[in-house]
Amino acid sequence: HMRDPNNQLHIIKNLKIAVSNIVTQPPQPGAIGKLLNDVVSGSQPAEGLVANVITAGDYDLNISATTPWFESYRETFLQSMPASDHEFLNHYLACMLVSSSGEAEPMEQFSKLSQEQHRIQHNSDFSYPKWFIPNTLKYYVLLHDVTAGDEQRAESIYEEMKQKYGTQGCYLLKINSRTPNRASDEQIPDPWSQYLQKNSIQTQDSYEDGPCTMTSNKNSDSNLLSLDGIDNEVKVDGLANTLRVHPLHLDQSSDPSNNPDGSDHTKFASSAPGTKKATAGVTHGACLTLTDHDRIRQFIQEFTFRGLLPHIEKTIRQLNDQLISRKGLSRSLFSATKKWFSGSKVPEKSISELKNTSGLLYPPEAPELQIRKMADLCFLVQHYDLAYSCYHTAKKDFLNDQAMLYAAGALEMAAVSAFLHPGAPRPYPAHYMETAIQTYRDICKNMVLAERCVLLSAEILKSQSKYSEAAALLIRLTSEDSDLRSALLLEQAAHCFINMKSPMVRKYAFHMILAGHRFSKAGQKKHALRCYCQAMQVYKGKGWSLAEDHINFTIGRQSYTLRQLDNAVSAFRHILINESRQSAAQQGAFLREYLYVYKNVNQLSPDGPLPQLPLPYINSSATRVFFGHDRRPADGEKQAATHISLDQECDPESCQQWRELEEHAVAVANRGAIPAGFQPTQYCLNSYSDNSRFPLAVVEEPITVEVAFRNPLKVPLLLSDLSLLWKFQPKDVSGKDDEEVKELIAAGPEMIGTEVISEFLINSEETKVARLKLFPHHIGELRILGVLYNLGTVQGSLTDGIAALPGYHTGKQSLSMSVRGRQDLEIQGPRLNNTKEEKTSIKYGPDRRLDPIVTEEMPLLEVFFIHFPTGLLCGEIRKAYVEFVNVSKCPLTGLKVVSKRPEFFTFGGNTAVLTPLSPSASENCSAYKTVVTDFPSVGTALVSSASSVDFGIGTGQQPEVIPVPLPDSVLLPGASVQLPMWLRGPDEEGVHEINFLFYYESVKKQPKIRHRILRHTAVICTSRSLNVRATVCRSNALGDEEGRGGNMLVFVDVENTNTSEAGVKEFHIVQVSSSSKCWELQKSVNISENRDARLASREKGKFCFKAVRCKQKEAAVQSSENYTFADIIFGNEQIISSASPCADFFYRSLFSELKKPQGHLSAPPEKHSTEDAVRLIQKCSEVDLNIVILWKAYVVDDSKQLILEGQHHVILHTVGKEAFSYSQKQEPPEMELLKFFRPENTTVSTRPSVDQLSNLIKTSLHYPESFNHPFHQKSLCSVPVTLLLSNCSKADVDVIVDLRHKTTSPEALEVHGSFTWLGQTQYKLQLKSQEIHSLQLKACFVHTGVYNLGTPRVFAKLSDQVTVFETSQQNSMPALIIINDA
Amino acid sequence: MAMCIVVIAKENYPLYIRSTPTEYTLKFYYMVHTSLDVVDEISAMGKALVYQRELYLGLFYPTEDYKVYGYMTSSKVKFVMVVDSSNTALIFQKLHNSYTDVMCNPFYNPGDRIQSRAFDNTVTLMMIQVC
Secondary structure, X not given: OEEOOOOOXXXXXXXXXXXXXXXXXXXXXXXXXXXXXXXXXXXXXXXXXXXXXXXXXXXXXXXXXXXXXXXXXXXXXXXXOOOOOOOOOOXXXXXXXXXXXXXXXXXXXXXXXXXXXXXXXXXXXXXXXXXXXXXXXEEEEEEEEOOOXXXXXXXXXXXXXXXXXXXXXXXXXXXXXXXXXXXXXXXXXXXXXXXXXXXXXXXXXXXXXXXXXXXXXXXXXXXXXXXXXXXXXXXOOOOOOOOOOOOOOOEEEOEOOOOOOOOOOOOOHHHOXXXXXXXXXXXXXXXXXXXXXXXXXXXXXXXXXHHHHHHHHHHHHHHHHHHHHHHHHHHHOHHHHHHHHHHHHHHHHHHHHHHOOOOOOOOOOOHHHHHHHHHHHHHHOOOHHHXXXXXXXXXXXXXXXXXXXXXXXXXXXXXXXXXXXXXXOOOOOHHHHHHHHHHHXXXXXXXXXXXXXXXXXXXXXXXXXXXXXXXXXXXXXOOOOOHHHHHHHHHHHHHHHHHOOOOOHXXXXXXXXXXXXXXXXXXXXXXXXXXXXXXXXXXXXXXXXXXXXXXXXXXXXXXHHOOOHHHHHHHHHHHHHOOOOOOXXXXXXXXXHHHHHHHHHHHHOOOOOOOEXXXXXXXXXXOEEEEOOOOOOOEOOEEEOOOOOOOOOOOHHHHHHHHHHHXXXXXXXXXXXXXXXXXXXXXXXXXXXXXXXXXXXXOOOOEEEEEEEEOOOOOOEEEEEEEEEEEXXXXXXXXXXXXXOEEOHHHOOOOEEEOOEEEEEXXXXXXXXXXXXXXXXXXXXXXXXXXXXXXXXXXXXXXXXXXXXXXXXXXXXXHXXXXXXXXXXXXXXXXXXXXXXXXXXXXXXXXXXXXXEXXXXXXOEEEEEEOOOOEEEOOEEEEEEEEEEEOOXXXXXXXXXXXXXXHHEEOOOOOOOOOOOOOOHHHHOXXXXXXXXXXXOOOEXXXXXXXXXXXXXXXXXXXXXXXXXXXXXXEOOOOEEEEEEEEEOOOXXXXXXXXXXXXXXXXXXXXXXXXXXXXXXXXXXXXXXXXXXXXXXXXXXXXXXXXXXXXXXXXXXXXXXXXXXXXXXXXXXXXEEEEEOOEEEEEEOOOOOOOOOEEEXXXXXXXXXXXXXXXXXXXXXXXXXXXXXXXXXXXXXXXXXXXXOHHHHHHHHHHHHHHOOHHHHOOOOOOOHHHHHHHHHHHXXXXXXXXXXXXXXXXXXXXXXXXXXXXXXXXXXXXXXXXXXXXXXXXXXXXXXXXXXXXXXXXXXXXXXXXXXXXOEEEEEEOOOEEEEOOOOOOOEEEEEEEEEEEOOOXXXXXXXXXXXXXXXXXXXXXXXXXXXXXXXXXXXXXXOOOEEEEEEEEEEOOOEEEEOXXXXXXXXXXXXXXXXXXXXXXXXXXXXXXXXX | OEEEEEEEOOOOOXXXXXXXXXXXXXXXXXXXXXXXXXXXXXXHHOOOXXXXXXXXXXXXXXXXXXXXXXXXXXXXXXXXXXXXXXXXXXXXXXXXXXXXXXXXXXXXXXXXXXXXXHHHHHHHHHHHOOX
């Protein structure tokens, strides 16, 4: 409470007093800088600080609301401002003189101190501290240590003091009512801790040894104590209302009591210079009791109310009086005053102009300064109204005098006091601040003051929510000279941006980055990191990748220097993972930095789990797993089975094919049924295969995992010591350590061997696969977890230019910058989509391709093909050899081959004598088994017979599955067997892919794997050779020798369709064989002039053969599957067609043929007798004759003549129909109109075609070809003609023979009118099955000439049928007779 | 001469960034990104007059060495250009035309990064030419 000059009561609240040592030195600029730095770095955001979330547009930012480091910086900054001449705010108002009661002569001491103070104040040696007014208030304090001193004496001294200095000016302070040793027992809060803690941070410099801040705040429980070398700083802060912190200081100094033994307080360790910082805060204040606290508080209050405030009041009044008097003067004598004052000023001016651009230096007693002084005082006691007007006046004066520094100070303070004035009668004069700052900075070049001004101004603006102005202000002050200040200001500016009405997020981020940059320059690493992190929130994931990378990089670096390695790693990781558009060099730098940091992380925790590396990318779904050995490369003539390898692309179509083949094989092996739970064997697992089950691996067989790496960077990556990481749970027979899970490689190579790829280089932006192998040596469950490698860069590759040469870099080079780490392989299974639940939610199935179960030993087969051709002519027969090797330690059995194209190859029949000639010896031999014959004439056939059963074509078996004739049917470990194999080129021209699947089993039955398979795909290119067309028709010639029912003529057209000029010169038809159950070729009818039956390119040859029925009994023929083979030879070698391989291929082609037109042969049994009849009729027109044409082709190849051999098959079913060896060009059926009609089955099926009926009865006329008749002797010529009727069917047939001429056709009349049949013109006969009947007819001629005797019409019907299928059996050929006149 | 030309999508992510290859690339990035705040400010200001508003936003702010100009299409796609001098309104017009061409490409998926060669050429021309 004080009265202002107008005697109005003025209430002061929250006055703060700062006390300091009188011998304080002005702080050194360097020291200030250090101090500020420490303050800032000491103040870090609290860990659990709740950050506010600010949502600006599409940004959600976490921003800590407070910036304590900035506040403490500001506070410290303002505190450490040196007192300056042009303003009085930091000047001291009063002085406390303290003496201990233990002193021998306290009174003397006081007077000594008083003198000392006077000396300090008025001696020019002591430029610091500065004093407010010449006659400083002196306050005498007697300090009494209750425990040590004599109370009486203290009282008496106090009395003495009161007498000397008056009650107003002295005080007896009793403290230390306790002994220090009791201190630890009591739980009294340390009253000093609040102050000392801060102090201990700040007390590196001796100028503030034991400052105790006193507050007269009513809440304050803090107090002052001074001791020897006391420095009491009384800080008066009157601004505790609107702004939380607005520190303006009035520093007073109390006098130093150089009382050496005045302090027996052990607690004030700070008295001892050496230990000022070290002592623990716990001991502070330990000797004070609560009453002591109260006493101290009381003391301060006493001091303030009785000493300080009245003093201030008095001073203000004084100054005011002075001013009023001066005002009166100045009004009238304005200019005079100026002159008057300037007179004294002039000398200083000239000096000051040299050193101070502000223009003027006022002497301390100048009236302008008095105004200022008064304003400051008013300000201190919170009389802002008065302060403002005073400042305003002072400002005008200073401006008039061009004393810029003073003016700026006044302006600043005017603005502040205007702002602080609670009633706010006038708007805040923002321009004052602006001008002040500008003046400070530009004219005075005083950055410290400018900074103070800016800080104040910014706070004021912020409180008025003029954020953009504040930000602009703050930014303007950032400069090169102080990084810390710039950083803090930029950060504040950033906060201003975010706090604006429409938050400017990006500006915030940008300034945060700038601030972070400055922080890092200022060495404030934590703050720098924090700033970058905050900015990161804005840039993250918005596509500004370059900026993002930069931030990440900086974050990484800062984190690293702060030893926050995890953060550093993640930040660097982020850079590398992002698909960034950095240049290669930059990426390389990032990578190196990352590796370096990582290395450090690892060194810190060498035992920790291996880190997950981010690079290179692994396309985990492209991971493929392969069980088994690598394929052996083709070795000369030996060609290994292709099997499966990782090199192959997997297409689902072929997978399905293989699966079908395997099913066939399994079905055959299990006697027709596929066992439940059958699953196709999978050797190669990829993203297309079914991975829902645990795959099975066989012990001692390698497991290859192919991992697809991708390098997203523009720099090559070098992976070294690349290996798989796995976990193995051995299944021990003893079962003792079932539970033991062996982790990692350390489990030892005796369990599972791991292949290590020592160097694996991935070039920039390359996708590369690495194949890693495991060798399981025990059975159990394996889990492949991931890959393990050293990630490194290729160093010096850019300069050396040897980047492309992996393996060139020595290990040392790469190891220097590499980091060991792992990357897990986690494969997501396919999305489940079966049940409704799975459809509605997103669920993924398991993918177990990396979790194989290692099972017991299984046999392992390898297959090699020797002399396996790649190109064949259609129908060509080639002999090759197959070698089966069992490379495992188990015997194998049950070897089978499955193929979709069984007609392509054969291992020979069972009957064939297996003489596995060595492949080399057989090179020039024919594939066929031949017998040299010296049959001079070709006409007749050699007959042999063979059963189809012998050739492995049993009934009911699946023809696709062919057992391999192993000797003893077991292949022992390590054994190998070579078997001959014949191949026949497919009939179709083009490239054929033929899949073989070798199926085999172990001798021991295994529960898990029943069988194993081996695949082979052969690619054969065939070119056109021959085209064979054959027809069969009934021979009209009577079976001359025996009366056997059937003679037929077989016409075979062979055309050379080979078009390739270079290769085949000509074809020789070597042999034509027939094969049938009931027919055989008897002889060749037309013996052509070229005996070899050569066919050059595009030539066509025609053969005609006579076929007769076999001699065997029909019943026997029907029951057995015996086929009769008849060979007609054109050369001088007979190829035994009934032996391997000719017969094999024949049967195979037969079966594959039979599969196609099945409806024809196995018509369902029909009820109606008519249909029986039809079938009978049909049957008699059937022939079941198969023709095999064996040929040789002469090929000129590189001036070497080769003889190729081959065979074609023609299957003849029906008389008169043409059959082809291969229906070459099937015209695509033209689009048919869709017809809607009711299928009339009955009529269609029961009505046998005319063609078929005409084959029922075979007729032939026997007559002399020419007949001489002397017409002049006898005008009528009669010729005997025999008509032979033979029943081809197996039923009785009624036959009507009508000799009468048909009258319907006029042309017939004309032709036949010249002769007539004699005798009976109609015969009715019944012919038994296969019966031959001859009718004797007589033809009568009247003229010479040529006549056609083929006029009799024969009608036939089945005798037990009611309906007559009356069909004229017209002779196809005219039967001509020549009648000559003899 | 333009130093840096950026096309920014409505959602404020870059569709196209091209700058002269200097060490200032990062600086340009930051500059352009920060200028989005100015765009926001301007567009917020002119909300009432959105139909009359010029597409050309004018000078955002001058820095020591460069000036940043902006342009916003009706679909809120922004063009920002860092130049060292010149009449940019015309350049922006050209850029807009070229951008429209890109948009007319049926194979261009709006929102993707612009990878058109024609657009590239236009930009290159702008960067070379002293306009």
